[in-house]
Amino acid sequence: MNSIHSKNLIDLGVFHRIDINLYPLFIAVYEQKSISKAAQILCITQSAASHALQRLRQHLQDDLFVRAGSKMLPTPFSEQIYPSIKDALYAIQNISMQNQSFDPSAVQSLKIALHDEIEPLIFPKLVAHFQQSQFNIQFSSIKLDRKNIAADLASQQIDFAIDLEQNFGDKIQFQTLQQDHFVVCSQQTEMNEQLYLASAHIGVSSRRTGVLVEDIFLNRKQLSRQITLRCQHYSTALQILAQQPKTVLTIPKNILAHLQIAENLNIFDVPVELPKINMGMYWHKDIQENARHKFLRSEIIKIFA
The missing domain is CATH 1.10.10.10 (Winged helix-like DNA-binding domain superfamily/Winged helix DNA-binding domain)
Structure with a gap:
């Protein structure tokens, strides 16, 4: 039976x-x-x-x-x-x-998790693009929480996260939107590898502890630098830099372009070869064939093409 x-x-x-x-x-x-x-x-x-x-x-x-x-x-x-x-x-x-034709005008909201430093680079472009296309969308910029990014994407608390490229697991997809590279800011009038490595550095990170991205790259070359001060925002670091003649700040060029720079600061190429920085969007694999999600993804890619 x-x-x-x-x-x-x-x-x-x-x-x-x-x-x-x-x-x-x-x-x-x-x-x-x-x-x-x-x-x-x-x-x-x-x-x-x-x-x-x-x-x-x-x-x-x-x-x-x-x-x-x-x-x-x-x-x-x-x-x-x-x-x-x-x-x-x-x-x-x-x-x-499957048999429903997707109407982009039905998209009512867009929730993106962004780091504080990246928001000025990304969010105004997103809002301008969708408003010019006459989409009536409610935008939400949400503080990026890297520890919970996979869970937030899986539960659709956020549609996308935009951040530097890193591994958040097999279920999280990534696509580069923009490339950037580090530059050096200092009151000093010249910069070379020996001076760069010997100088006092300001480190910027929203995390309480942990190695900075620049130092990961330097360590791979068996090089090191001395971080004498660590703060959360590049804007704060630039203000401190204007007060300390011998201090050095390593900062992504695109972020620097959106910040106020004191007249006594000089900008140099990093005298040590560092990789390009890939910044892009993350989404959950399970939803990538969803019509709404595919539409939003394609529009965001257009902005940075």
Whole structure:
């Protein structure tokens, strides 16, 4: 008798007992680790989300999530079924949109995560491009959180992130939008490799600790420099630089072009060969065939082509 029921056959009779609307909630709670955040994404009340989750628990006969402090953590069963549910919902989404012609005017919002220093380079161009194309879009520039970038893209808290090129995992796609290179700023009137490496340097990073990008490149060449001061913003570093005659700042040229430079500062090429800096956009692989996402991606690429 069991041989009659192949695993490739679908038992259509069970579907009247399945509420497919419960499964997007499962994905949202799993990725956000929060019922309230999941409710916000799905545009429902927290109470409705809690009741729906309880129904799904009863249907699947598992707790699915357990509270640990402020987070809802998945049970082993949830860990097991998450990939299959996400793949199934993604397939249903693609099928439902397959024969629909995409209307760009239906795009109502664009949420991009940006670093503070990169925002002036990117965001004005984005807004100007879409407004000139007469798209009525609500723009949101969100502070970049590198630790959570993969989760934010997966849960569609953000549409894209724009940042320097780095590895955020197999599911996160990257495309270069702009190349940049480092230059040196200092009150000094000349610059060479020996002087550069011997000078006191200002380091700029929003992170509390960690090696700076420039130093990673220098270390590969078995070179090092002395950072005597570290701050969060290049604009702050330039103000300090104008007060300290012997200090040096290494800064991406495109960022420097958008900042105010004191008259007593000079700009030099970096006397040590450093790689080009690739800045581009990140998005989640699972959504790259979505019509809305493809449209936004192509428009952003146009801006920097």
